[in-house]
Amino acid sequence: MRALVYQGPGSAELQDRPAAQLVTGDDVVVEIVGTGVCGTDRKILLGRFPARPGVVLGHESVGVVRETGPQVRSVGVGDRVVVNPTLYCGWCVPCRRGATNFCRHKAGTEVGVDRDGTYAEAVTLPERFVERIPAGLPFHSAVLIEPLACVLNNVEAASVTFDDTVVVLGAGPIGMLTALVAARQARRVTVAEPDGYRLEQARERFTHVVDVADADPAEAVVKASGGERPSVVFDTSGTGLDSALRLVDDGGRVVVMGFDDTYTVPLRPLRLTNRGIRLIGAGDYRADIFPVAVDLAAELGDPRRPGVGAVPVLERLVTHEFPLERHAEAFAALGGLAQGDGYGATGRPPRYDALKVVIRSHSGPVGSDGWPVGA
Numbered sequence: 001m002r003a004l005v006y007q008g009p010g011s012a013e014l015q016d017r018p019a020a021q022l023v024t025g026d027d028v029v030v031e032i033v034g035t036g037v038c039g040t041d042r043k044i045l046l047g048r049f050p051a052r053p054g055v056v057l058g059h060e061s062v063g064v065v066r067e068t069g070p071q072v073r074s075v076g077v078g079d080r081v082v083v084n085p086t087l088y089c090g091w092c093v094p095c096r097r098g099a100t101n102f103c104r105h106k107a108g109t110e111v112g113v114d115r116d117g118t119y120a121e122a123v124t125l126p127e128r129f130v131e132r133i134p135a136g137l138p139f140h141s142a143v144l145i146e147p148l149a150c151v152l153n154n155v156e157a158a159s160v161t162f163d164d165t166v167v168v169l170g171a172g173p174i175g176m177l178t179a180l181v182a183a184r185q186a187r188r189v190t191v192a193e194p195d196g197y198r199l200e201q202a203r204e205r206f207t208h209v210v211d212v213a214d215a216d217p218a219e220a221v222v223k224a225s226g227g228e229r230p231s232v233v234f235d236t237s238g239t240g241l242d243s244a245l246r247l248v249d250d251g252g253r254v255v256v257m258g259f260d261d262t263y264t265v266p267l268r269p270l271r272l273t274n275r276g277i278r279l280i281g282a283g284d285y286r287a288d289i290f291p292v293a294v295d296l297a298a299e300l301g302d303p304r305r306p307g308v309g310a311v312p313v314l315e316r317l318v319t320h321e322f323p324l325e326r327h328a329e330a331f332a333a334l335g336g337l338a339q340g341d342g343y344g345a346t347g348r349p350p351r352y353d354a355l356k357v358v359i360r361s362h363s364g365p366v367g368s369d370g371w372p373v374g375a
């Protein structure tokens with residue numbers, strides 16, 4: 001089967017790999033329909049997030065079950081499923097506490113990072129890491145379930161209530177999803193973004209959007225809010241913590257999201273204690289959040305409840321789609337692999353021409369719901 005293999009920083013190559021097959025009795029083989037390109041994939045290729053050279057990249061994926069081991073009970077051949085790429089052992093101390101995202105046996109199990117991922121024609125996984133997708137959910141909404149799980153975990157960690165004013169730094173797919181989920185709870189949500197394309201996309205969806213291209217993000221947002229500071233800031237850029245700390249109101253919460261291992265910020269603890277600021281890192285998601293994300297996707301992606309225009313709010317976040325062999329174009333649409341990144345961290349932020357980009361593994365005809373005909 002064809003698979004996109006990580007060759008080390010800056011490079012990935014389409015290779016022929018042995019077809020995915022059942023290894024243990026509770027395995028399933030999923031024929032991948034498509035995989036969302038995640039900021040993490042790009043950071044891996046930029047050498048800013050560690051991954052194992054030789055691994056098949058990709059983790060935000062949906063597909064159709066093609067084969068099941070003899071012990072598999074929860075899914076059957078032909079079921080449409082979403083992959084939960086955050087594997088866990090289930091018996092270590094954090095796992096038994098429910099914190100499966102902090103499983104102590106993660107090494108070699110992170111799909112698309114150090115275990116073969118889904119930019120491929122198929123993948124093998126134990127059955128508990130695939131979740132059935134409700135009938136009628138279009139492909140473009142289903143492919144956002146994994147990032148949605150991530151966002152749910154982070155919004156939950158901030159304990160957002162109706163009394164909160166929220167600022168989301170970054171209007172990429174994670175920023176947009178964070179703003180959508182937070183807006184179900186908070187009194188006011190503001191999105192801050194430097195990129196022209198993403199600003200335009202954000203303005204179509206949200207009332208309060210601030211252009212921070214040529215300004216200090218913290219100052220620009222406070223100014224646009226009439227001098228008010230938010231009680232919660234989500235940094236979805238991975239490089240905005242400094243701005244977030246200057247922006248948040250006293251007594252507020254800052255949630256760090258986004259992955260950039262090269263970004264650092266000098267931190268004076270007194271700044272946190274004096275101002276009563278809680279700094280929150282919530283990671284990806286516990287296993288129990290995954291089915292919640294499936295339900296929420298079914299609601300936000302319901303074709304009978306259009307968002308902007310005639311397309312459901314979730315589906316509209318997917319702006320581009322490329323077949324596996326055009327993977328380079330997918331990354332080019334997301335700022336490419338050679339430019340600076342983030343809020344003044346390393347010069348100018350990248351230029352984006354897309355929100356969510358999907359790489360399709362399946363090459364046959366598709367129906368109006370984006371799923372392969374007959375799947």
Ligand SMILES: [Zn+2]
Binds near residue numbers: 040059
């Ligand atoms: Zn991801």
Ligand SMILES: [Zn+2]
Binds near residue numbers: 102103
């Ligand atoms: Zn564990």
